[in-house]
Amino acid sequence: DTGVSQDPRHKITKRGQNVTFRCDPISEHNRLYWYRQTLGQGPEFLTYFQNEAQLEKSRLLSDRFSAERPKGSFSTLEIQRTEQGDSAMYLCASSNRDGERGNGYTFGSGTRLTVV
Amino acid sequence: KQEVTQIPAALSVPEGENLVLNCSFTDSAIYNLQWFRQDPGKGLTSLLLIQSSQREQTSGRLNASLDKSSGRSTLYIAASQPGDSATYLCAVTIAGTALIFGKGTTLSVSS
Numbered sequence: 017d018t019g020v021s022q023d024p025r026h027k028i029t030k031r032g033q034n035v036t037f038r039c040d041p042i043s044e045h046n047r048l049y050w051y052r053q054t055l056g057q058g059p060e061f062l063t064y065f066q067n068e069a070q071l072e073k074s075r076l077l078s079d080r081f082s083a084e085r086p087k088g089s090f091s092t093l094e095i096q097r098t099e100q101g102d103s104a105m106y107l108c109a110s111s112n113r114d115g116e117r118g119n120g121y122t123f124g125s126g127t128r129l130t131v132v
Numbered sequence: 133k134q135e136v137t138q139i140p141a142a143l144s145v146p147e148g149e150n151l152v153l154n155c156s157f158t159d160s161a162i163y164n165l166q167w168f169r170q171d172p173g174k175g176l177t178s179l180l181l182i183q184s185s186q187r188e189q190t191s192g193r194l195n196a197s198l199d200k201s202s203g204r205s206t207l208y209i210a211a212s213q214p215g216d217s218a219t220y221l222c223a224v225t226i227a228g229t230a231l232i233f234g235k236g237t238t239l240s241v242s243s
Contacts, residue, residue, distance in 0.1 A: 058233030
């Protein structure tokens with residue numbers, strides 16, 4: 017296994033456009049997380065899935081954001097009508113069910129979004 | 133609400149120096165604590181994971197300790213090298229939540 021993969025690595029978009037990011041977790045991990053990180057801050061939780069079920073969403077996840085994990089494998093995060101404030105690094109992580117008690121979390125390299 | 137604080141926010145040291153990074157958390161009922169490294173513009177690399185029942189973990193020149201009762205963890209880096217320059221993030225997990233991060237300590241090691 018090559019770890020958690022995120023695509024694309026960088027995305028520049030004009031304000032008002034929609035963007036979609038993809039995350040491929042470690043294959044044996046059934047939990048998948050999305051985080052957002054702005055400059056000088058630690059990552060902030062957005063949402064997480066256990067298999068295909070979205071179990072928790074942060075209040076940071078406005079109605080312009082939607083995440084899916086249709087078959088319990090890869091996940092997509094879509095941002096509609098992007099705003100300049102959406103510019104950030106979007107990080108994906110995965111863990112097994114007992115990640116919080118067990119082996120911890122593995123992060124991908126992130127997608128850097130710039131909204132111009 | 134769990135809050136994680138890291139001190140100092142930035143640290144500059146000469147090569148070869150031993151150093152300590154600090155992390156504190158407000159809710160001691162954690163499952164584990166994880167230290168990550170982040171290079172500029174990159175994702176997070178896991179360094180050490182300490183379970184709530186453990187006191188410390190070691191990997192090479194790194195040693196992390198955990199004191200749940202006082203809500204503190206330290207990351208000790210021995211014989212620092214310029215390649216250690218990065219931001220170090222501390223994160224904890226508690227029941228029913230994902231990782232909660234501090235803002236990180238940015239370390240610069242000069243040769």
